[in-house]
Each structure stands twice: as structure tokens, then as C-alpha cells.
Amino acid sequence: MNEFVILTITAMVPFVFVAQGTMLSGRAGIFNVAQEGLMLLGAAVGYLVSLSVGSDLAGLVVAGFAGAVFGLILAWATTYLRLDQFVVGLALFFLSGGTASLLYRLVIGQDEPPRIKPLPEVVLGLDAMVLAAVALSVALWWWLYRTDAGMRLRSVGENPKAADALGIPVFRTRMVAGTVGAALMAVGGAYLPMVFSGVYADGIVAGRGWLAIALAFFGGWRPQFILIGSAFFAAMDVLAQKAQVTGLGIPHQFVSMLPYLATLLVMVFAFRWALVPGFLGRNYDRESRITS
Amino acid sequence: MTTPHPHAAPPLLQMSGITKAFGPVLALDGVDFTVAPRQIHGLLGGNGAGKTTLMNVLYGLYSADAGTITIDGVPVTIGSPRDAIAAGVGMVHQTFLQVDVFTVAENVVLGTSTAGVDVPARLRELSERFGLAVDPTARVADLPVGVRQRVEILKALYRGAKLLILDEPTTNLTPQEVDALFGSMRAIVDEGMSVVLITHKIRETMAVCDQMTVMRDGRWVATLDAARTSADDLAARMIGAAPLAVDAAGVPVPQSTGGRTRPTSRPGAVGAAPTDASAARLVVRGLTVTAGADRAPLVASVDIALAPGEILGIAGVAGNGQVELAEALTGCRPVSGSLVLDGQELVGRPTATWLDAGVVYVPEDRQRDGILPGADITENLVLGSHRRLARRGLLDWGRARSDAARAIDEFSIKTPSAATACGRLSGGNIQRVILARAFGRDPSVLLLHNPTRGLDIASTAFVYDRVRRAAAAGCSVILISEDLDEVLALADRVRVVYSGRLVGDVPRESADPYALGRLMTGVGV
Numbered sequence: 001m002n003e004f005v006i007l008t009i010t011a012m013v014p015f016v017f018v019a020q021g022t023m024l025s026g027r028a029g030i031f032n033v034a035q036e037g038l039m040l041l042g043a044a045v046g047y048l049v050s051l052s053v054g055s056d057l058a059g060l061v062v063a064g065f066a067g068a069v070f071g072l073i074l075a076w077a078t079t080y081l082r083l084d085q086f087v088v089g090l091a092l093f094f095l096s097g098g099t100a101s102l103l104y105r106l107v108i109g110q111d112e113p114p115r116i117k118p119l120p121e122v123v124l125g126l127d128a129m130v131l132a133a134v135a136l137s138v139a140l141w142w143w144l145y146r147t148d149a150g151m152r153l154r155s156v157g158e159n160p161k162a163a164d165a166l167g168i169p170v171f172r173t174r175m176v177a178g179t180v181g182a183a184l185m186a187v188g189g190a191y192l193p194m195v196f197s198g199v200y201a202d203g204i205v206a207g208r209g210w211l212a213i214a215l216a217f218f219g220g221w222r223p224q225f226i227l228i229g230s231a232f233f234a235a236m237d238v239l240a241q242k243a244q245v246t247g248l249g250i251p252h253q254f255v256s257m258l259p260y261l262a263t264l265l266v267m268v269f270a271f272r273w274a275l276v277p278g279f280l281g282r283n284y285d286r287e288s289r290i291t292s
Numbered sequence: 293m294t295t296p297h298p299h300a301a302p303p304l305l306q307m308s309g310i311t312k313a314f315g316p317v318l319a320l321d322g323v324d325f326t327v328a329p330r331q332i333h334g335l336l337g338g339n340g341a342g343k344t345t346l347m348n349v350l351y352g353l354y355s356a357d358a359g360t361i362t363i364d365g366v367p368v369t370i371g372s373p374r375d376a377i378a379a380g381v382g383m384v385h386q387t388f389l390q391v392d393v394f395t396v397a398e399n400v401v402l403g404t405s406t407a408g409v410d411v412p413a414r415l416r417e418l419s420e421r422f423g424l425a426v427d428p429t430a431r432v433a434d435l436p437v438g439v440r441q442r443v444e445i446l447k448a449l450y451r452g453a454k455l456l457i458l459d460e461p462t463t464n465l466t467p468q469e470v471d472a473l474f475g476s477m478r479a480i481v482d483e484g485m486s487v488v489l490i491t492h493k494i495r496e497t498m499a500v501c502d503q504m505t506v507m508r509d510g511r512w513v514a515t516l517d518a519a520r521t522s523a524d525d526l527a528a529r530m531i532g533a534a535p536l537a538v539d540a541a542g543v544p545v546p547q548s549t550g551g552r553t554r555p556t557s558r559p560g561a562v563g564a565a566p567t568d569a570s571a572a573r574l575v576v577r578g579l580t581v582t583a584g585a586d587r588a589p590l591v592a593s594v595d596i597a598l599a600p601g602e603i604l605g606i607a608g609v610a611g612n613g614q615v616e617l618a619e620a621l622t623g624c625r626p627v628s629g630s631l632v633l634d635g636q637e638l639v640g641r642p643t644a645t646w647l648d649a650g651v652v653y654v655p656e657d658r659q660r661d662g663i664l665p666g667a668d669i670t671e672n673l674v675l676g677s678h679r680r681l682a683r684r685g686l687l688d689w690g691r692a693r694s695d696a697a698r699a700i701d702e703f704s705i706k707t708p709s710a711a712t713a714c715g716r717l718s719g720g721n722i723q724r725v726i727l728a729r730a731f732g733r734d735p736s737v738l739l740l741h742n743p744t745r746g747l748d749i750a751s752t753a754f755v756y757d758r759v760r761r762a763a764a765a766g767c768s769v770i771l772i773s774e775d776l777d778e779v780l781a782l783a784d785r786v787r788v789v790y791s792g793r794l795v796g797d798v799p800r801e802s803a804d805p806y807a808l809g810r811l812m813t814g815v816g817v
Contacts, residue, residue, distance in 0.1 A: 148406055155391045155402050162389035165353065166403035166447070167374030278392070287314075287354055 004238065006125055010195055011234035014039070016133035017188030018212035019219065019226045020140055025181030026221055027144065027157040028174045030075055031281035033089035036209030037096035038067050038182055039189030040202070044100035046190025047200040048107050050116045056194050059116075060129075063190035064183040070096050071182020075175045082283040104200050115198035119191075129191055136184075137227040144223065153177060157277035160284040170284055185209070208237070214263040220275035233259045302365030304329045304486050305455055310349055310359035319345045320356070321510045327455065332477055332487045334497030334504035334518075337530055338749035342510040343490045344386070347457045351383040352376040363455075382448025383457040388440050392433035396426050396443050400450050418449050422479045423472065437610055438469045445476065456480060457488045462496060463745075464610045464774050467809040474500045492749070493777070494523045494530075506530055530749070572597035574737055574768050579629035579639075581616045581792075590616040592792045593629070596770075598737070603759070603769040605783025606794070609812050610774045613792035615656065618741045618772055622646065622653035633737060647676055650736030654726055654743055656772075658719070662726045665715025669707060670696040672714045673729050699728035704754070720751035727758060738762060741772045756782060776805060776812075788812050 018035050025032045032038075042063040050059030070092050077083045119127035144150035153173055155163040160170045189209075193200050215233050219226030236258045243252035305327040312320040320342045327333045335343045348354045350361065352370040361368050363379050370376050376383075390399050397411055415428050424442040432440055441461060448456050458477075462470045477487050477500060491497060497504045498518065506513040506529045513529050574596065581591035590613050598604055608614060619625040623638060623646035631638050633649050655661035663672050674681055674692050681688050696710040703724045707717060714725060723743065730738060740759065744752040759782060763769050772789070773779050779786055786803045788796045788811040796811045 148401075148404070151394075151398060151402060155394070158391045158393060159389065162391050162399075163403070165351070165373045165383070165385070165389045166451075167372065167377045168403045169372075169374070 007238045008231065008235045009126060009130055011237045012230045013129050013133045013195075014188040014191050014208055015212060015215055015230035015233050015237075016137060016227060017191070018185045018209060019215040019230060020136055020223060021181040021184030021188070022212055022216040023181075023219070023221050023223060023226055024140065024153075024184065025071070025075075025178050026216060026277050026280050028153055028177035029157045029160060029277065029279040029282060029284070030078060030174055030178040030181070031085050031089070032071070032074060032178070032181060032185070033086060033213065034070065034074065034092040034096055034182070034209075035185050035212050036205055036207070037093035037098075037100070038070060038185040039192070039205045039209045040100040041066055041070070041096040042186030042189030043192050043204050044104045044200050045186070047116060047193040048103060050194065051114060056116070056119055059194065060187055060190050063186045067186025067189075068179045068183040070186075071179040072175070074182065075178025078283050079171050079174045079178075082285060085281050085283065100200075101202055104202075108200075113199040116194065118198060119194050127195065129195075134227070137223045140223040154277075157279050160279055161286075164284070164286060170286075174284075185212075188212075211237075211259055214260055217276070218259075218263040218266050221277055221280075222275070232262065301329060302362075303327060304331075304364060305350070306362040307346070307350065308360050308362075310346060310361075311357045312345060312349055312354055313357055319510050320349070322359070323507065323510070323512045325505055325512065326515065327486050327488060328503070329486060330481055330484060331502045332481055332489060332500055334501035335488055335490045335507065336492065336494065336497055336504050336526060337507035337513075338492055341507040341530075341748075343507055344459055345510075346507070347383060347459065347488065347490060350376065351381055351457065377451050377453075380452065380454040381457070382451060382453030382455070384441065384444040384448065384459060384461060386459045386461075386463065388444050390432045390440065390443065392431075394432060395428065396430050396432055396435075396446075397428035399432055399443055400428075400447050404451065414450065415446065418446055421483070422449065423476045437464045438466070441465070441473070442476075449480070454485045455488065456485060457490065459490045460492070461489070462491070462493070466609060466812045467776070467805045468813065469809075470496075492530075494526050497526070498523055571599045573600050573634055574598040575630075575632045576621070577630040577632075579620055579627055579631060581613075581620050581625060581627050588792070590792050591620050591627070594620075594794050596621075596794070598768045598770065600736075600766045600768055601763050602785070603763050603771060603783045605779035605786045605800070606770065606772045606789050607776050607779045607786060607808055607812060608772075608774065608789035612789050612812075614741065614772050614774070614789060616792070617789060618653065618655065618739055621770060622651050622739050624653065644679065647733070650734065652730045652733055652735035652738050654723075654730050654738070654740045656741040656745070658722050658726055659715070663714045663722055666713055668711045668713055669700065669705070669717075669725055670710045672725055673699055673732065676729065677733060695732070699725075699732060703728040720747045723747060723751060723755065727755065731758065731762065735762070735767050737768045737770070739770045739772070742774060743771070744778060745775070776808060780805070 018039060022032055022035060045066045046059035046063035049062040050056050053059070074088055074092055077088045078085045119129060122128045122131065144154060152163065152168045155168060156170050156173045164170045189205060192204050197204065211233060215226060215229050219229040236255055239248070240252045240255040242248060243250060243255050303326045305325070307323065307325040310320050310323045310325070323342065323346055325335070325346060335347070337343050345354060349356045350370065352372045352375050355371065361370060368375070368379050370379065391402065394402070397415060400415060401411055412428055415426070419425055422445070424446055426439060426442050426446065432443060435443070445456070461473060465473065477489070480487055489497065489501060501518050503515065503517050504521070504526065505515045506526060508530060516526070576594060576596040579591060579594040580589050582589050594617065596604065606617070616625065620627045621631070623641070623643055627639060629639060633651065636649055638646055638649060638651070659665060664675070670692050673696050674687065678687065681692055693710060699705070700707060700710060705717070705721050705724045705728065707721060714722060717725065738759070743755050743759070747755065759769055759771070771779060771782055780800060780803060783800055786796070786798050786800055786808065787794050788808055790811060796808065
């Protein structure tokens with residue numbers, strides 16, 4: 001396959017995992033904004049575990065658990081303590097990013113970092129995580145729109161009071177969605193050292209976490225459009241790097257800007273109908289006497 | 293209340309000693325409530341009496357601090373709506389709890405397992421049995437209020453409720469829809485279930501209930517058989533001691549606060565006489581609000597002529613352009629057409645000009661459009677009068693505070709102090725703040741939109757009294773209300789808003805609720 005296509009498909013993987021995690025949490029009403037930090041945490045944990053155990057799979061799994069812990073904190077603080085989602089999310093962004101740096105320095109220190117072996121190619125020069133990313137998107141779409149459980153999750157993110165009145169466990173749903181969502185984000189981050197660099201670096205995420213938030217909006221919080229959108233975001237990512245290295249006659253900053261610009265245009269023109277979960281970023285209080 | 297005989301069937305529902313406090317406020321104080329099988333049971337009381345709170349406890353939305361619940365003779369613990377549904381309780385809330393972007397069918401089955409269930413067939417069967425016609429594939433956001441209510445009832449029936457609670461179900465319905473609802477309630481009871489009807493309208497309970505329980509201030513007052521009571525008796529128990537009259541809405545009005553209950557005795561009222569345009573101080577011609585080039589106008593070519601001291605009632609089902617009409621008539625929204633007040637054209641002029649001309653607006657959504665919830669009462673009362681209170685750009689807070697103290701006294705605003713944030717007050721007291729601000733400006737045109745929604749009886753009576761007094765003093769009043777009874781209680785003339793157009797124009801004396809109901813639903817427009 002064409003080198004650009006392979007690079008783009010590979011670059012899609014972290015976008016897919018992180019944006020689908022954002023979508024999953026958001027569909028239950030939890031707006032996670034700690035992607036950038038959670039990806040870095042996933043990268044550090046994934047790298048270190050892979051290095052010491054010698055298995056990329058173990059690295060991905062442990063990274064997912066690390067992300068899940070932070071997702072649990074976010075879900076608990078916003079669901080049971082009803083703290084402001086944005087404030088908690090930003091705090092967790094700093095905390096998870098700092099934890100990543102700290103872990104790396106504790107284990108590796110100032111030494112030259114050893115490289116981990118890249119993920120093996122499975123088909124057409126692509127690794128298994130590419131297939132996993134597509135399978136995850138399809139599975140999420142099927143689960144959200146074809147199952148009772150998926151409909152319940154969507155109802156919690158749209159109108160938790162209505163869901164609660166029908167006996168749907170709103171708090172538990174938010175806890176699960178917030179935790180799994182953050183785990184996916186960390187897995188997306190763990191993919192970076194395993195494919196691109198072979199080593200961890202503090203700048204490895206390079207804004208992809210923030211882009212994933214834009215991607216969730218770009219995809220209208222729907223797994224199928226997020227998958228499509230991630231191809232576009234990844235292509236821009238690859239182009240920007242090409243522009244930086246070889247020079248395409250345009251400033252690479254201009255290419256880097258395109259995903260944001262596209263998200264803005266999509267939100268202004270294409271998606272004027274309600275495509276953001278109705279309760280996104282808000283906290284539910286059953287006994288609140290103020291009707292929303 | 294009597295204890296059941298040993299051989300008699302146990303009551304369907306027995307709640308005993310239910311107590312619930314919200315912070316320092318005791319919302320329910322040892323309430324007992326019993327519903328027999330196959331019964332429509334009215335739960336009657338003013339707003340703030342605790343009716344909805346009691347039923348929210350039964351439905352598991354509020355957890356009670358004390359008390360026991362027994363269903364079919366079996367004690368149950370209800371900690372969440374899930375428990376309530378399992379125990380056979382269904383509740384239709386006043387503000388519908390629906391997921392707007394879901395279809396009717398999705399809303400109905402949400403939270404249940406659909407494996408092996410033919411949902412459309414089951415919905416059709418329930419619709420036919422109980423006279424609740426719906427289109428299962430329609431998105432609920434696109435449906436009118438009456439249909440959305442049917443969806444709510446279907447949700448409860450689909451889950452096999454044997455006790456259905458309806459919280460103020462008639463609020464936004466036309467008389468025809470109310471009749472259909474009562475018919476469905478009868479069909480439900482005929483199938484062996486029971487219905488609890490929460491309402492503050494005595495006439496409704498007398499029309500449809502077998503038995504009623506009256507609550508006041510969070511306490512149980514009485515449980516009475518419909519056959520052995522009267523509207524006056526119920527009203528007396530709802531209000532307490534004071535002598536009272538029941539107004540046109542079947543809402544009791546205490547004489548002590550209400551003053552006149554017959555508005556026709558008001559001096560200066562023009563009554564049934566059709567308004568002569570030459571006598572009108574407010575003349576509206578062709579007022580139109582557009583929603584965009586390709587869409588139908590939200591308010592279409594409205595004409596109004598209003599004399600000083602006249603109260604024009606505009607009835608209608610919610611969502612027919614009331615908000616847009618109210619905002620158009622008060623200068624909150626760009627419009628085309630003409631609005632002349634005392635010879636001055638106001639369309640296209642800045643808001644300050646409208647305020648100076650004496651146009652005052654009491655909006656429907658008082659928390660959102662009426663106040664700054666975080667600002668204190670004094671600041672909220674200053675809003676809109678700030679230009680008059682300022683000298684060289686500096687506000688005269690000394691005068692503002694003394695004005696606020698006077699307003700709190702005159703309008704009986706219950707608050708710890710004038711420095712209390714407005715959002716912390718109860719709905720009734722927020723409305724009193726808004727009215728104090730409105731009347732403080734000496735309005736020449738007063739527009740009220742659903743001014744008593746959610747208010748208790750005393751506050752409602754207070755609002756009616758102030759409006760009648762303002763009209764008697766020469767203020768022209770436009771009352772837009774989705775409560776037809778309220779329109780008939782206050783207005784000299786009644787018109788109906790349907791799809792953004794004003795239709796009909798009848799003097800109150802010859803107004804027939806059913807004829808108005810036909811206009812409200814667009815029949816015979």
C-alpha cells in the first residue's frame with residue numbers, strides 16, 4: 001500500500017480510541033477533558049510495562065487500567081460529589097500527565113531509554129490495533145443503537161431524570177461509562193510509543209488529546225462518524241508532519257490547524273440539529289428541586 | 293379514617309407517617325395516605341401543600357426520613373423508582389420525563405428488556421384498550437403536550453402499573469383533551485387499577501374522583517368520599533379557617549387576601565363592550581415574528597386594540613407562539629408591523645423607549661427570564677429602573693435599599709433580608725419580586741404570561757388581586773395563559789392564540805369553555 005495511506009491508517013488508531021472513549025463518557029453525561037494527560041499516562045505505563053514484561057499486550061492492558069483509575073475518580077467526583085466536571089477534568093489532566101513523567105523518571109531516570117519492539121504487522125503492513133480500532137467503533141455503534149443497554153446509556157446522557165424515573169441506574173451507568181471511556185483514552189496513548197517512536201517522551205502526545213475532543217464534536221458524538229472523522233484528522237496529522245520534515249510549500253502550522261477549522265465548520269454548518277448529548281457536562285441530583 | 297375490617301380486602305396503597313425535610317424546611321409532616329383498589333383518588337391541596345413531594349416519596353425519587361409504605365397489604369421499601377416500578381407504581385410528572393430525541397416507542401420501552409416482546413403490537417393494544425392514541429415512530433420532541441402526556445401514561449401502563457399517579461395532568465390541556473383524559477382514567481380503573489390525581493382544582497376532583505385526600509402545609513387534613521362532600525367543604529379544608537369563595541377556576545380564594553373575587557365589580561372596567569379603536573390606548577397592527585425565510589412565521593399578523601383598564605385574556609395550548617407573542621408585544625424580539633402606545637410607535641425602538649413608555653413584562657419562565665438568580669432582591673428590583681436610579685452613572689443604593697424594603701413589605705415577600713439572593717426564594721416569592729418590580733414602574737401596559745403557574749393559593753389570589761387593582765387604576769393588561777380557567781377568571785375579553793395567530797374575540801360573560809377549546813385546537817379556525 002501507499003506509504004501515506006499506511007501512515008494515515010496507523011495515525012488513526014490513537015484518535016479512534018481516544019475519541020470513542022470521549023464519546024462513550026459523554027453519552028452518559030460525563031465530559032472528560034483530561035485526554036491529553038490520560039494519553040501521556042497511557043504512553044508511559046504502556047512503554048514501561050512493555051519494556052519490563054516484554055509484551056506490548058500487557059502494556060496496553062495495564063495502561064488501560066491506569067486510565068480506568070483516573071476515569072473512576074472523574075466519574076465519582078462528578079456523580080457522587082457533583083463537583084464541576086471541567087475543573088475536575090483539568091485537575092486530572094495535570095495529575096495524569098505529571099504521573100506519567102514521574103513514573104518514567106523513577107524507572108528510567110536520565111539514561112538513554114531502551115526501545116521497545118514495535119507491534120507486529122498482522123495484515124497488509126498493519127498491526128492488530130488497527131483492526132481493534134475499527135472493531136471497537138463498529139461494536140460501539142451496534143451496542144449504542146441496537147441494544148437495550150445502549151439505549152439506556154444514551155438516555156442517561158440526554159435526560160437522566162427521565163432515565164431515573166424508569167428505574168435506570170443513572171449513577172452506576174455514569175461510573176461505568178466514565179471509567180471505560182478513560183481506559184480507552186489511555187490505551188490510545190499507549191499505542192504511540194509502540195508504533196511511532198519505540199520510546200516514551202513527555203511531548204509524545206503532542207496535542208492529539210485536545211484534538212480528540214474536537215473529533216468527538218466533529219463526529220457528532222456518534223461512533224460511526226467519529227471513525228470517519230478520525231481518518232481525516234489522521235491524514236492532517238500525517239500531512240503536518242510531512243510538511244514539517246520535507247516541506248510541502250505550505251507552513252505545517254496551517255495543516256495542523258485544519259482539523260480544528262473543519263470541526264468549527266462542521267459545527268456551524270452541517271450539524272445544526274441537536275447532535276451533542278443533552279446532559280453533556282452536567283451533574284445529576286435526584287432530589288434537586290430546581291427543574292432543568 | 294377507619295381501620296380496615298379483618299375480612300375486607302387490604303387497601304392497594306397505605307402510606308403511614310411519611311416525613312420528609314429539605315434542609316430546614318419540613319415538606320411532609322407525618323402524612324397518612326390510603327388508596328383503595330379500583331379507585332380514582334384525588335390528592336388535593338395548594339402548591340406547597342406537599343402533594344407532589346408525597347408522591348415522589350412513593351415513586352422513590354425522594355427518600356423519606358420516616359414512615360412506612362404498604363402495597364396490597366405487604367410492607368415495601370422503596371429506595372428508587374426501580375423499586376416503585378417493581379411494586380406496581382407508575383407516575384406521570386407535571387414536567388414530562390421524556391428523552392426528547394427518542395421516539396415514542398423508545399421512550400416507552402426504555403429501561404425494560406425488549407427481548408421477545410413485540411413492542412408495536414403491545415403499544416397498539418394498550419392504546420386501544422385505554423383510548424390513548426399515539427404514533428410509536430414519532431419523535432417525542434415533535435409532539436404536542438396532550439400526546440406527550442399519553443406517552444407518559446403508556447410508559448406506566450406498559451410496565452404493568454396497578455397504581456397510576458398523575459401530577460396536575462390537566463394543566464396544559466384543552467377541555468376536550470381533559471374529557472378524553474378522564475375517559476382514559478375511567479378505563480384504567482375499570483381494568484382493576486387505581487389512579488391518584490394530584491390537583492389543586494376542586495372542580496376536577498368533584499368531576500372524576502371517588503375519594504379525595506386534602507393536604508395543607510405538608511400535613512394530612514382529611515380524606516373524604518366524593519358523594520359526601522362539596523366544593524365549598526373541600527375549599528375550606530384546603531385553605532384552613534378563613535371564609536372563602538371558590539372562583540371560576542374552582543380554585544379557592546381566601547376573602548382576606550383576595551378582596552374582590554368578581555372582577556366585573558371593578559370600577560373602570562369596560563366589561564363586555566367591544567373595544568372601540570378610538571378609545572384604545574394600545575393599537576397593534578399586523579405584528580409578525582418570522583422564524584427564517586423558509587419557515588412559517590411564529591407570530592402571524594396579530595391585531596390588538598386595548599383600552600385603558602381593560603384585561604385581554606389570550607388562551608391557548610402551550611407551544612402555539614405564546615412566548616414569541618409575549619416577547620413581540622414587549623419589545624424583547626425584533627418584529628415587523630406596528631405597535632402604537634398612547635400615539636407613540638414603538639416597533640423598532642430601543643428597549644429603553646419601551647420601558648419609558650410604560651410597557652412591563654412578567655415572563656413565563658421566571659427563574660430564567662425574570663430574575664438574576666445570584667443577585668440579591670434589591671439588585672433584582674433595580675433592574676430596568678437602573679437609569680432612573682442613577683446619577684452620573686452611579687447608582688443610588690441608599691434609595692434602592694429603601695425602595696426594596698418597601699416592596700418586600702407591600703408585596704409580602706417572605707425573605708430573611710433584602711440582601712438574600714433571589715434564586716434562593718420559593719417560586720411564589722420570586723413572582724412577588726417580579727410583580728413588585730413590574731408595579732414599581734407604574735405600567736401603562738402590563739403583559740403577564742402564565743403569572744400563577746406553580747404558585748400556591750395565597751400567592752395566586754395575591755397576583756389576581758394586584759392585576760385587578762392595576763386594571764382598576766387604568767393599566768391595560770394582556771394576560772397570556774395556558775390555564776383557561778385563569779383567563780376566564782381575570783379577563784374582560786378572551787381571545788385564543790393558535791399557531792401564532794389570534795382567533796376568536798369573545799366577552800368573558802358569553803365565553804364557552806368548549807367553544808374556546810375548539811379554537812385552541814384549531815377546529816373551526
